[in-house]
Amino acid sequence: MLLACGDSKETKIQRFLIQSNDMVRKQNPAQAERYLKEALKLDSCFADALNNLGTLYYNSQRYEEAVGFYSKAIMCRPGYLDAHFNRANAYYELKEYYSALADLEKVAAQKPDTAAVHFSRGLIHTHMRKFDDAMKDFRKAAAQDADNVDILVNLGTLYFYKKSFDSARVQLNDALRLNPKEPNIFNALAMIEVEVGNLDAAATLVEKAIALKPDDPFFLNNRGLINLRKNKLAEAKRDIDKSITLDPYNGWAYRNKGIYYLRMKDYPQAIRLLEHAVSVDPFIDKVYIYLAEAYMGEKDYEKACAAYQNSVQHNEGGSTSIKPCK
Secondary structure, X not given: OHHHHOOOHHHHHHHHHHHHHHHHHXXXXXXXXXXXXXXXXXXXXXXXXXXXXXXXXXXXOOHHHHHHHHHHHHHHOOOOHHHHHHHHHHHHHOOOHHHHHHHHHHHHHHOOOOHHHHHHHHHHHHHOOOXXXXXXXXXXXXXXXXXXXXHHHHHHHHHHHOOOHHHHHHHHHHHHHHXXXXXXXXXXXXXXXXXXXXHHHHXXXXXXXXXXXXXXXXXXXXXXXXXXXXXXHHHHHHHHHHHHHHOOOOHHHHHHHHHHHHHOOOHHHHHHHHHHHHHHOOOOOOOHHHHXXXXXXXXXXXXXXHHHHHHHHOOOOOOOOOOOOO
C-alpha cells in the first residue's frame, strides 16, 4: 500500500482501466463504470476510458449517451479508430445512417480491408434499402472472412428481400453447414417459406430457431406471424405480445399486432399499431397495405388512398382487394 501511494497519475489511471476491464469480464458493468469514472477524475480527457464508457452505455442500449462518450474520446484523441467504429454502431442503432457511414469511412481510409467495417456498412445499407450496395459490402466482408456465418446469413437475408428465394436458400444452407446450431439461419429459412406459402414448413423451421434461443423477440414475433397466416389468432397474439415485452422497439411486432386487430375488425387499434410500427422503423415491409385496409375499414378513404400509394411507392407487392384511390 505504501508503494501505491507513490504511484504516478498515469499508473493510477491505467490501473483503473485494467480494473474496469476485469469487471466487464466478470459481468459487473456498474463497478466497471465506477472505475472508469475514477480514471476520468484524474484525466477528464483519457480517451480509452471515454471509449469504454461509451461501450458500457451502448451495451445497456443507451445509445445517445454512448455517442456522447465516443465523440468526446475522438475529440481527446483525433483519429481514434476504435471510437469511430464504435460510434458508427451507436449511430446505426439510432438510425442515423449517414453519420454511421461517415464514421466507417474514416476507419476504412486507414484499414480498407477490415471485414467488420464492410459488415457494418452492409447492415446500414440494408436498412437504407440499398440492397445492391449492401450485397457488395457483405461480399467484401466475405472475401476477408469466408467462413463467417453472420455474413452468409445477411447475404441470404438480402436475397430474401430481393425475392430471390433460391439464392437465399443457397447462402443459408452454406451457413447451416458451417454452424447447424445458429438459430438465425432457421429463422431466415422460415421467413422464405412464409413468403412462398409453405406455412407448415415455416412453422417447423421457426420452432427450431426458438428451441435454440427461446426468448428471442424476433423469432417469437415470426412465429406469431405464421400463426396469423394460419388463422390461429390467440396463439399469434400471445407470441407477438411477448415479443413486444422483450423488445419494445421491434416495429415488426407492432405491425403484426396491427394485422391481428385488422383480422379482429378493430380498425382503430389496427391503425394505432400500424402507424406506430412505421414510426419505430420505416424499413418494415408490407405495413402500408395493411394501413390502407384499416383506414378503409374506418371509411377514411383519403388516408386509405395515401397509405395505398405509399405501399406502391415502397414496392410492397402482395395482393389486396382494396382500391381506395380513384
